[in-house]
Amino acid sequence: MATPIIVPSDTTGAGADPIRRTAWRAVLLTSLVVMMAGMVRLAFSPVQEAAKLELGLTDYEISLIQGIAAALPLAVIAIPLGWLTDHSKRTRIMLVLGLCWTVGMIWTAFATNFETLFLARMLAGLGTMSLVPVAISVLSDLSAPQQRGRAMLFLGMGNTLGPALAFVLGGVLFTAFAADLSLPGVSLSPWREASLVFGVASAVTLLLLVLIREPERHEVENASNSLKAVVQALLKRWKFLLPLFVGQISVIMADAAAGVWAVPVMQRDLGLSIGQAGGILGGILLVAGVLGPVMAGFIADFGHKSSIRGGILIGAVIASAIGVPTALFPIVSTVPAFTAVLFVLLLAGSMTGLITATAIAVLVPNEERGICLGAFMILGALIGLGLSPVLVTLGSKALGGESHLAMALAIVGVVVGLISLAGFALAMLNAPVKAKA
Template sequence: MALATVTTADPTDAGAVSPIRQTAWRAVLLVALIVMAAGTVRLAFSPLQEAAKADLGLSDYQISLVQGLAAALPMALIAIPLGWLTDHTKRTRLIFILGLTWTAGMIGTAFAQSFEALFVARMLAGLGSMSVVPVAISVLADLSLPQSRGRAMLFLSMGNTLGPALAFVGGGALFTAFAAGGSLPGVQLSAWRETALVFGIASTLLMLPLFFLREPARHEVEDSSNSLNAMIRALWARRRFLAPLFVGQISVIMADAAAGVWAVPVLQRNLGQSAGTSAALVGGLLLFAGVIGPVIGGFVADRGHRSSVRGGILIGAVAASAIGVPAALFPLIGSVPAFTLVLFLLLASGAVTGLITATSIAVLIPNEERGVCLGAFMILGALIGLGLSPVLVSLGSQALGGEAHLAPALALVGVVTSILSLVGFILAMRNAPDKPVAG
C-alpha cells in the first residue's frame, strides 16, 4: 500500500499538477524514519572514537579528519549534481542509493584496520547519511501544504536529531555490554567494532520501509526548465537573503559538529566520566534537544511565516542563535550537571535554527530551485560546518599546548561560530523576500 495520497508526476510537466489538498502525514513520518536512520549512522562512530583511537594508535588530529573531512570532501563534490538530480529525477530512488552508501560505510567501519581504511569507511557513511537530508526536504515539501510545512519539517528535524541521540545512547550501551564480555553470535571483534557492526545491520533493516514510499508530485514550480545555469542565476538573484542565511546555519553546524565530536572526550578526559556514561549523557541531551528544539522551531516558523513582519519566519532562528553564544562555553564548566545543562541549551538552539532554516528554504525558494539551493548549502555546510570545525578544535588545542587543552579550544570555536550565526540570521531576516512562494 502506498503511503502518500498525492500522485507521481513527470518533473517536466509540473505545471499541470493540481495543488496539493492535504499533507500526507504517513509519508512524512516514513521520510523522518529514514532520516533518523541516516543520522544514527552519521554519528555512530562518535561514542566509539576514544576506543578506536587507542586500538588503531590514532591522534586527535587524525580523529578530526575521520570525523570531519572524510565525509565533507566527497559530499562537496557531488552536492550540486545531487541537487540537480533532486530537482529533476525520482527522489525516492536517490534516497535508496544513498542508504546503500551509508550502510556500506557503517559496516566498513567495523572492519577498518588502519587510519586510511577507517577514513574511507567514514567517508562512505557520511557521504550517504548527510546527502540524504536535502533530498528528504524536497520530498517532504511536496508531501505537505505550505501552511503546515513547518510542522512537517518538525518530524524531519526530529528524525535528524533523534538519530544521533540513538547513536550515542545505543552506542554507549552496546559498547559497555561488549566491553564487559558480551559478543555477537559467531563474531570475534573488539567492543567498538562489534558496536559498529550492530549499527550497520540495523541500518540495513531500516532501509526496508523505503519500498513503501511513493514519489510525490512536484508543486509550486515557477519554471520547468532543466537548465542548471538558469537555476544558479535565479539563486544568485536571491543572494542577499541566501548568503547570510547560509552563514547563520553553517556557523550553527560548526558549533554543533564540534560539540558532537569532542563533548564525549571532554567528559572522559576532564570530568572523569566513563565511555558508556559520557555517551549516554550526550545521547540523552541529543534526544531531548531533538524533541524540544524541532517542536519549538516548527511552531515558531509557522507563526512567524503568518506574521506581517518581513522575514518573520526567521524570528525564532535569531533568538535561538543568541542563546547559543553563551551556551558554547559548556566545555569550560567543571561540574557534570552544569556542563549537561549548558550543552543542552546549545544543542536545542541548533535544532531550532536547523528546522527554521529548512522551512525557510522550503517556503521561500521555488520548487525547481530547492535542490540546487540545498546542494550549494551542502557544499558549504560539509566543507566548513562539518569538515572544518573538528579540525579547528584539534589545531586549536595544539596551539594552546597540546591535547590536554581540548576544552578551551572547543569553547573558543563554539563562541566564535555562534556569534557569526547570530549576525547571519539577523541579516537574512532583514533581506528575506517580501512574499513567499505561492502555495
C-alpha cells in the same frame, strides 16, 4: 510485501484533506529513514576514544576522520545531486544514499588502520549527509505550504533523534560488549561490534523506502531544466541566501564540534566512562531533538504568518543569540552544569536547523530548492562539518597540546556563535517580502 504509500497528486480538491489523510504517513516514514541516517552519521563518535586507542590514532587524525572524510566527497557531488533532486526520482536517490551509508557503517567495524577507517567513514558520511536535502524536497511536496513547518518538524526530529540514539545506544552497546555480551559468530573488539550492530540495523531500515512513492512536484515557477537558469535565479536572491547560509553553517560548526569532542572532554576532564559520557550526550540530544523541532516548527509557522519581514527566521535569530554564551560548556567543571549548558546549546542548534530548512522550503521555488540545498551542502560539509573538528584540534595544539581540548572547543564555539547571530539577522532583514506559495 506492503503496499506502497500513494501520494495524491491533487491536494486542492474540495472536501477531504488528502495531505493529512495519506501523505503524513509518508512524512513519518521518510523521517524514520532520516533518523537512521543520523544514527549512522554519529555512531562512531561515542566509541572513537576506544578506536583511537586500539588503532594508535591522534586527535588530529580523529578530526580528519570525523570531518574531512565526509566533507570532501559530499562537496564534489552536492551540486549534481541537487540538480538530480530537482529533476529525477528522489526516492531512488534516497535508496542509493542509504546503501552507501550502510556499507560504510559495516566497513567501519572492520577497519584496520587510519586509511581504511577514513574511507569507511567517508562512505558513511557521504550517504548520511546527502540525504537531508533530498528528504526536504520530498517533504515539501508531501505537505501544504501553510503546514510545512509542522511537517518539517518530523524531519527535524528524525535528524536530531538519530544522533541522540547513536550516543545512547553506542554507549550501551559498547558497555555490554566490553562486559560479557558478544554477537553470535563474531569475535571483535567492543567498538567494532557496536558499529556492526548499527550497520545491520541500517540495512533493515532501508526496507521502509519501498513504502514511499515519488510525490508530484508542486509550486513550480519555471519548468526549464537548465542548470544555468536555476543558478541565475538563485543568484538574484543572494542577499537573503548568503547570510542565511552563513548563519546556519556557523551553527553546524558549533554543533559538529560538540558532537565530535563533547564525549572526549567528559572522559578526559570530568572522568566519565564511554557509557556514561555517551549516555549523557545521547540524553541531551534526545530531549533537544524532540523539543527543538517542535518549538521551531510552530515558531516558524507563526513567524511566517506575521507581518514582520523575514518573520519566519525570528526564531533562528533568538536561538543563535542563546548559542553564544552556551558555547562555553566545555570549560564548565561539574557534570550537572556541563550537561545543562550543553543541552541549551544543542536545543538552540536544533531549532535553527529546522527553521532554516522551512525558510528554504517556503521562500525558494520548488525547481530551485535542490540546487540551493546542494550549494548549502557544499559549504556546510566543507566548513561546518569538515573544518570545525580540525579547528578545535589545531586550537588545542596552539594552546599547548591535547590537554587543552576543552578550552579550544569553547573558543571555536563562541566565535562561530557570534557569526551565526549576524548571519541570521541579515538574512531576516533581506528576506523576500512575500513568500512563494
